[in-house]
Amino acid sequence: MQRPDRREANQIRSLHCMLGQLSRVDGSAQFSSGKTSVLCGVYGPIDVKVYDEKLDRAHIEVKFRPDIGVPTTKDKWVESAVRSTFEKEVLAQLHPRTLVQINLQVRENDGSVDATAINATTMALVDAGVPMKTTVAAAACVVLKDGSIVADPTKEEAELAVSTHTFAFANGSSDGPLYVDSRGRFSMAEYNRCYDLCRLTCDRILAFMRTALESKIQKESAISAV
Amino acid sequence: MADTKVVIPGDVIDTTIHMETGDGDDSVVRLGPGLTQINDSVTSISAGVLHSNPETHQHWVVSNKRRYVPAEGEPVVGVVTARHGEGYRVDIGSAHDALLPLLAFEGATKRNKPNLAVGTVVYGRVVVANPVMDPEIECYNSNTGKAEGYGELSSGFVFQCSLGLARRLMDAQAPVLNALGDEVPFEAAVGLNGRVWVHAETPAATILVTNAIRNSEFLDARQTKQMVKELLARQ
Structure with missing residues (x-):
């Protein structure tokens, strides 16, 4: 079966990442996968409201805005997905009684927004210098009516899908995923195939993230070394 | 290295x-x-x-960051936000405001202590930096009792830059400060919290110094000299 944009089943769209686009936040990144694009701005560690204050670690707050309209219940779900993913990876205990605020804005939605949001958050957190155990990448895939599995679905493909799956993995860990979201009807075999495909895709995205971060740091440090 | x-x-x-x-x-x-x-x-x-x-x-x-996390011994530029019985609250750009005791100034005694208004800019040194406590700064060296350049910064202009640039400006060999200093007389106090205070004779000169320092973020020594030259020529 051919995909509308003539990609291979396991092929992801071209990745693009810009760091430090926003001047007033502590760290920012715009992460794009094909047409899907999410902008993330991070503040932190900053002063926290008394009722959010945690005595032993930083409070992590996520705000997610869709490209059109006001946030809905589904967007709140993405917020909680991003928060639960990064609560495990950010070393929040290093900055007790503070707040790390993650602001996400969808620039364009062409499928796999939740995965792109997680990827944008990783890059913005690293750009802000928030201490993290490791980098995190997320990838989505869908099972189509004929049983075939395609990676990084567009909006069109996601609407035709029988089930959609999003996984997030940490860099360099052989442990299980940090985040799983599977919707629709699927068999265990299909789930396992999706898991393997997303694992491979995440490794590719993590390699891309490393290149993007390294080139930015190299550019900056070349000057300070002089 | x-x-x-x-x-x-x-x-x-x-x-x-x-x-x-x-x-x-x-x-x-x-x-x-x-x-x-x-x-x-x-x-x-x-x-x-x-x-x-x-x-x-x-x-x-x-690494280069924009948000300051206090560390002991670092010089910072802060703004007084409140006055308490025993000291001032100073905004140094970190998550929590720093405490500046009333007696942490050169020659301050119980009877003779500086009176700072809210909004005053001060140059101080971080003495307590601990994740579980609010930071504390002082405007003198508590070992010698001398100000050593710390204290209230009157008049002048404060602007924000990245922490990496602030760290590079602390270097006595900082190309932008040397290139400017050869041409324009000015004073500067660099805080490692990414705040820089500059004071020059005229507002025009202050703006020139500010722009030159801001522009130098992504320039090497040679490019910095050229940039400063161009800014001066435009005046």
């Missing part, structure tokens, strides 16, 4: 001590900013350039 390399969070750092260097089994590995121990390995927790000193077994990561 023997070798430098770029690391991102999660990279495992090789901190093996080679016995040939000759200081025996009692040598300790020292970890600086950006590194921590996770399980059995030393891991980077921020993205930046890894620096290592093979003689002292020190390892640290230099």
